[in-house]
Amino acid sequence: MQKTKVKVGISFILLAILFLLSRQFLLFINYILALIFHEMAHIYMAKAKGYNTNTIKFDMLGASIKLDNRIQKDDLFAIAFAGPAINFIICIICTSIWWIVPEMYVFTADFFKFNLLLASFNMLPIEPLDGAKILESIISKHNKKTAKIVSLTINILAIIVFVILFVVSCFGTLNLTYIVFAIFFATNLIPKRRVNFDVYYKLFFKKSKNIEKINFLHVQPNCTLIDMLKQTREGYYTIFYCELNEPIYITEKEFQKIITNHSLTDTLQQILTEKHNT
Numbered sequence: 001m002q003k004t005k006v007k008v009g010i011s012f013i014l015l016a017i018l019f020l021l022s023r024q025f026l027l028f029i030n031y032i033l034a035l036i037f038h039e040m041a042h043i044y045m046a047k048a049k050g051y052n053t054n055t056i057k058f059d060m061l062g063a064s065i066k067l068d069n070r071i072q073k074d075d076l077f078a079i080a081f082a083g084p085a086i087n088f089i090i091c092i093i094c095t096s097i098w099w100i101v102p103e104m105y106v107f108t109a110d111f112f113k114f115n116l117l118l119a120s121f122n123m124l125p126i127e128p129l130d131g132a133k134i135l136e137s138i139i140s141k142h143n144k145k146t147a148k149i150v151s152l153t154i155n156i157l158a159i160i161v162f163v164i165l166f167v168v169s170c171f172g173t174l175n176l177t178y179i180v181f182a183i184f185f186a187t188n189l190i191p192k193r194r195v196n197f198d199v200y201y202k203l204f205f206k207k208s209k210n211i212e213k214i215n216f217l218h219v220q221p222n223c224t225l226i227d228m229l230k231q232t233r234e235g236y237y238t239i240f241y242c243e244l245n246e247p248i249y250i251t252e253k254e255f256q257k258i259i260t261n262h263s264l265t266d267t268l269q270q271i272l273t274e275k276h277n278t
Helices: 010-021 025-048 073-100 102-122 130-139 144-169 176-187 197-205 225-230 252-261 268-277
Strands: 005-008 053-059 062-067 213-218 236-243 247-251
Touching (some): 025 053, 025 062, 025 073, 073 130, 225 252, 225 268, 236 252, 236 268, 247 252
Parallel strands (some): 213 236
Antiparallel strands (some): 053 062, 236 247
8 A cells, every 4th residue: 555655844844833932832732633633534534435645745724635546526525524524523522531531621622622623614615625625525416517616706705705804904903814814715726736828828819810730739648638738839720639448639629618617637538537427
């Protein structure tokens, strides 16, 4: 079984130093423990569903897990819900312990609070939180396009709300947390991989001609849309050729529709399989 690589971001190290300098390092330990339980639950459920976890990266606002392959929508709910679920279970266990041994409250109160905070915060239906993935898994069973529209709408509304809260706090007690969350959710709207937007412009807005040169490309099924997009050329009409179960030709016009309705990190094989299943 493939081992999971653990990465620690600079922001996470800075957060640890901040807690240490403020003499609140025990709080940081409790936060880390709650976060580890949360992420381990995701990893355990992913492995139970047959996925290999490649890396887990810790940063200031939590952690993220990268899998070797994309999660199927039927498995998304269970994997996404596993993290908040284990935090809620820990809260129940802590409460039970307090009822039996009240003296334990002093030692476990902070651990309880961080588990409750992680579970509640991650259940918000805002990307990239678990709640958004849970909502997506439910809606996408009926309509995948609607799921994307709902997710984008909620994210935009969340950003607006946090920006408004930050502006209001400027007239009273300044709270930088609001703008941090607004930036955090806004970055999720940016493509995860670098995109040459000039290529977008050339693909969608280039002048039509009566005669154009052909840019004929043979692509592998595991090629991502972003890699295909980068191969389009100004002044050329691009046609992609792929051999899956049978020869498949994708014209530039068809490719424009595909990248409009799918993530740029999707592979051609995923899209063609999805199209075949529907």
